[in-house]
Amino acid sequence: MANSALGGFAAAALGTLPAVAAVPDETYRASGKRVRQSVMAWCFNPLPMETLIPACAKMGLAAIEGIAPKFYPLMKEHGLGVSLCGSHGFRRGPVSPDNRAFCVAKLRESIDLAVEWNVQNVITFTGMREKGISDAASIRNCVECWKEVIDYAEQKEVNLALEQLNSRDDSHPMKGHPGYFGDDIDLCVDLIRQVDSPRMKLLFDIYHVQIMNGDVTRRFRQYHELISHVHTAGVPGRGELDETQELNYPAIIRAIHETGYDGYITQEFIPTWEDKLASLRHGVSVCDI
Numbered sequence: 001m002a003n004s005a006l007g008g009f010a011a012a013a014l015g016t017l018p019a020v021a022a023v024p025d026e027t028y029r030a031s032g033k034r035v036r037q038s039v040m041a042w043c044f045n046p047l048p049m050e051t052l053i054p055a056c057a058k059m060g061l062a063a064i065e066g067i068a069p070k071f072y073p074l075m076k077e078h079g080l081g082v083s084l085c086g087s088h089g090f091r092r093g094p095v096s097p098d099n100r101a102f103c104v105a106k107l108r109e110s111i112d113l114a115v116e117w118n119v120q121n122v123i124t125f126t127g128m129r130e131k132g133i134s135d136a137a138s139i140r141n142c143v144e145c146w147k148e149v150i151d152y153a154e155q156k157e158v159n160l161a162l163e164q165l166n167s168r169d170d171s172h173p174m175k176g177h178p179g180y181f182g183d184d185i186d187l188c189v190d191l192i193r194q195v196d197s198p199r200m201k202l203l204f205d206i207y208h209v210q211i212m213n214g215d216v217t218r219r220f221r222q223y224h225e226l227i228s229h230v231h232t233a234g235v236p237g238r239g240e241l242d243e244t245q246e247l248n249y250p251a252i253i254r255a256i257h258e259t260g261y262d263g264y265i266t267q268e269f270i271p272t273w274e275d276k277l278a279s280l281r282h283g284v285s286v287c288d289i
Helices: 002-015 049-058 069-077 097-116 135-156 185-195 206-212 216-226 249-258 276-287
Strands: 036-040 063-065 121-124 159-163 200-205 227-232 264-267
Touching: 036 276, 049 063, 049 069, 049 276, 063 264, 097 121, 097 135, 121 200, 121 227, 135 159, 135 185, 135 200, 159 185, 159 227, 185 200, 185 216, 200 206, 200 216, 206 216, 206 227, 216 227, 216 249, 249 276, 264 276
Parallel strands: 036 063, 036 264, 121 159, 159 200, 200 227, 227 264
Antiparallel strands: none
């Protein structure tokens, strides 16, 4: 009897959860009324960009990122913008002073590209921890590096967006980054504040924040004035925003919208479905609140 009652309670409780969005067909187009969505192109390899670009335009996305600049003209033909420019990569970062000249050069180069294509954000990273470099020295090295380039970013009116990455997941080279220094959201915010510039911002990756810190909506509200870009993915596994993961994405996106955030929300999950474009349409529809 007790087991029967418990089963009934569990069924009732599950019945209160929001329904998972149905997978839209190929005619689906996001409204874009409250959320500007983009997609991270590398997640959809080996799908040709000549296929992905028109498909993204058809489903109502506003932009694409993580794509080679040679495809920017094709994106423009389809009415798509560039939501984020890359720079020095997450491994070779300013944690080590040996990387400073490289990082500064790459950031300046990316700022120029951002100006050319009317892009608001250039991504930056701390890089990986290095033996013999203490946390205090790593912080100092990062801040000094970004201070060296931030005046140029201010002059060009482009943001440097620092991304936190999780260091816990070692199952796949793009699902987690063991050894990454900037793996804590509060540390990243402290680094940003030490640079002390309106152009030094935070890239809030929901997937990485959930794995390392949790409390996603509260943390977004806490730091929303510093946030200039957002990434999505299902947790655990970095898969679709579906019933297999632990996050309630419609609630998270509503909370983000309520802060007044008007930047891009970029789908950065790694598809597990056979039909990758159906997977993307589903994710876009989930976030099209």
